[in-house]
Amino acid sequence: MNFGLNSIVGFLLCVKCYLNVAQVTQTNPILTFGSQTPPDVAIPPVLQLKTGDDVRIPCNTTAAAGKVTITWTHETGVFPSNVQQIGVDLVIMNAARVDSGIYLCHVNNSAGVAYKLLQVIVGEAAITGATSLIQPKVSLPDHKTVLYGENVTLNCHVTGSPTPSVLWLFKDRLINDDHMKQEGNKLHMTNATLKEDGTLTCVAKSLAGEVRGHMNVYVVGIMPVIDYMSESAYALVGSSVTFRCQASGIPKPHLYWYFISVTGEVGIPESNYQISPDHTRLTIHSAHHSGTVWCIARNSYGANNAKSYLWTRLPDLIG
Template identity: 30%
Template sequence: MLSIVIITLILQQFYSTYQLETIQTALSSTVELACSLTNQNIESTNPAKIVWIRDDQADIVSLDSIITVRDHRLSILSMNNIDHQDRILRITNIEEQDHGLYRCIHGDITLNEIFLDVLVPPRIISHSPEHMRMTVREGNDVQFSCTATGHPTPSIIWHVNGLLKSDLVTMIEGKNESILILRNVSRFDAGRVDCSASNTLSTVNRQFLLYVKYKPIFTIPFQLFHFRLHDSATIICQVCSIPLPIIFDFFRPKQSDPISNGIKEKSDKFINQTCRQLTITIYLNDASLFGPYVCRARNSLGVNHAEFILKEIIQSTKRMKYITEHRPSITLSMITNLSSTLMINNENESSKRNIQLNNKIISQKNQSYKSSISILLLIILSFIMI
């Protein structure tokens, strides 16, 4: 009895040397799960065959070298050597359902345990809207959703026209469903909405198109134009809206009919899918054609308009008259007075020069007189001394 216990313990120690192994593999690949029996003495005492079992399904996959399930992708590679026997379970064209725990056993002894981890790239299995297009009126809310599967579980992110919108996303636990809610949508939100699901293998994407309906929006380069009478005035008006306007024309204020008086040329063209441009040339041959105008457009959401004014340039003569009346004119009397003034000034200059000359002559005479006196005194003193 003791010997049987000892033998059992030895066998358990021998077969318990294996460790749980994890093998990661991708879809459509081929994997081989190894199993080896090394003690040949067991064959005489324990004739049980080597068996592969899939635990999660409780299926016996193979019995020794024979596959026991109907799956052409499975096969057993048998190798018998002197010191061991190998029964390798080979699985080709790996599928997602192959994921799980596989055990190789011999009788009641587990020879090997392998966890087959099948990596699955992300896949978006549902999305809303299904037709990939969404149209909403400006100012309303809009919602998009994506549900993705894969292993590892993919993460889902959203972009609107290339900008990350992580703060507007809600995740539904257990379904890996992501919901994007855009509130108070404006026409600038129109464009691409991208849902991307990613894991370690790859990234998949769904692209939605968002259309935002809005009333006509106008663009006029200037609101005040200056022209002269008989000039030709060319005015350009651009409007953008979704849907495009059914009415788009030039009007006078509070008038329901488009203008027709003075129209020389008129053209209407599409700039793109949402914008139109209207160009008119008015021949201003009458003063009544000056004044305010409106560029008006209407679509199914409403009506809008832009105002501009044609102002007449009037060349006034009042300023010239004022300058003429207040600016002194040069007459003959002014010329005479000016000549007299100049002559008087010349005479005064001549008198000043004469006085200066006389003073100089007198000064010279005084100097000569003084010199003569001095010579005479010297002569008298010389005689006295003799």
């Protein structure tokens, strides 16, 4: 417990804070320097290989930009064993069917982010299997509101021939989040937090083309409400007194206690107070001064507070 006056002011003025943390997967970044222009990416949309082929695919960019990072990633987040990034190139040696899938080339600079997807198809059957080509189509809502802590499944409806591969991205990145997991066309979100607040992209890709659909996810909660605070109390100097506070909100708020005495002193000697494990009770073991007891409830969506007064008096003198 911190009884600093600055901390009190900080908690009392606390407003909604968001914690959106971008997910980044980087492999062998390439850095250059130059002018600040938005990046662009040029790679082939589809690459058809025969088993045993060796190939290098450069990730070309128009950005001669400030600080440029060029990164290849695989849809699973891990390259197959015979695939690697060398310089700006994606290198596949002795191609096998396991190398089939979607690869992403990301280009970052201070002016922005761009990415393109490459579908790699290995094997004669994959090359000749499609008898007709129908452009993929994607259908999904433009937004979804999710309650903090909620579990939800998002479905990307996709059509086309051949059957498109589907890849979900979060903030234009491969999903690398314990709370999100792709299963086919579906994306499962568990125990949503503010970290999952942002833009999801469903990419449908096949030999017939590529289509992207976007969904904005809003993770909402409820700022704390003080449900109960002990009434002001009178106590003899040297006696023990307990204050209780309960609050609700989504996510469950954390409680903090502060004491300001009438003499202007902030806090109580640590040896003289105890806070219960759930922070709902403050016990002052030996009251010495009158003052204000503050209970502050805080979560990711804001803060609220309540106060009571402690009045101390000397014992009555007899005789």
